[in-house]
Amino acid sequence: MPGERSIELLGPGDVLIPPSPDDSDSVPSGVCWEALGAAHLAVLKRELLNVPEVAAPMMMSIASRLNQRAHRASVQAAIAGLHPIERRLEFLLWHLADRWGRRGPGGVTLRIKLTQRTLAALAGTERSTICRSLIELEEKQVIARLPGKQVQLLAEPPGERLIDLALERISAA
Numbered sequence: 001m002p003g004e005r006s007i008e009l010l011g012p013g014d015v016l017i018p019p020s021p022d023d024s025d026s027v028p029s030g031v032c033w034e035a036l037g038a039a040h041l042a043v044l045k046r047e048l049l050n051v052p053e054v055a056a057p058m059m060m061s062i063a064s065r066l067n068q069r070a071h072r073a074s075v076q077a078a079i080a081g082l083h084p085i086e087r088r089l090e091f092l093l094w095h096l097a098d099r100w101g102r103r104g105p106g107g108v109t110l111r112i113k114l115t116q117r118t119l120a121a122l123a124g125t126e127r128s129t130i131c132r133s134l135i136e137l138e139e140k141q142v143i144a145r146l147p148g149k150q151v152q153l154l155a156e157p158p159g160e161r162l163i164d165l166a167l168e169r170i171s172a173a
Helices: 046-050 052-079 085-100 116-123 127-139 162-172
Strands: 101-104 107-110 143-146 150-153
Touching: 046 052, 052 085, 085 101, 085 107, 085 116, 085 127, 085 150, 116 127, 127 143
Parallel strands: none
Antiparallel strands: 101 107, 107 150, 143 150
16 A cells, blocks of 8 residues: 555665664654665774764765765655656656666666566555556657566656646645
């Protein structure tokens, strides 16, 4: 069911910080991580913070990466509110293409395997809705589904600004 879980796709350079248990949360939640492919992790030791020539640049780099991750998460949250679902899915695919896409002669191919379950969780909807939306986008020649659960974006990125769509949605409410 939508809303029961939220997922975030992470890639090279992303920073993970294990959550600290906090009994004061009004809404209890849990965290689990799942690797969809080969993953490489670097564990940073606290002792590095005691080396000034390492600590300052390292903390700046980590802060920058956390800021980028927060920005991607806020864009994904804004996309999750778009309607109709086909527009939401198209924006989501372009958002993912910014990070995992490769431009080729036929369009932009997402170089990650996207199951309908994963797309549904990212879009905040049901898998069956994603299935219908993928078929519709394919019929409109916006996307092509490729072997290995990959997607190719055939059209140009949506020209609309996400912020304009969000404001339009709020003013209509």
